[in-house]
Amino acid sequence: MEMETYLRFALALVFVLGLIVVAAWFMRRFGYGGAAASRPGRERRLGIVEVAQIDARRKLVLVRRDGVEHLVLLGMNADLVLESGIRPAAEAGGTVP
Incomplete structure (x- = not known):
């Protein structure tokens, strides 16, 4: 060649x-x-606020749905809701450090 x-x-x-x-x-x-395509003029009801990597197999995800936040632990074999019904920081009046 x-x-x-x-x-x-x-x-x-x-x-x-x-x-x-x-x-x-x-x-x-x-x-x-x-x-997913959202409809124009409508506010989104579901969103991911923050993601924190715990280790190679697990991560914490803060999900907001209809103005209420939920803390979820995602793992290899199982997912776990750690806390539900969290008020967002802006509504709680607190500041995030």
């Missing part, structure tokens, strides 16, 4: 790997499954 063939192969490989990296970045940046 000639050197040109090896060069074409290497450039094609770099291009494909670059496309994979860009696709992974978009998926990570904008969410894995994509956002």
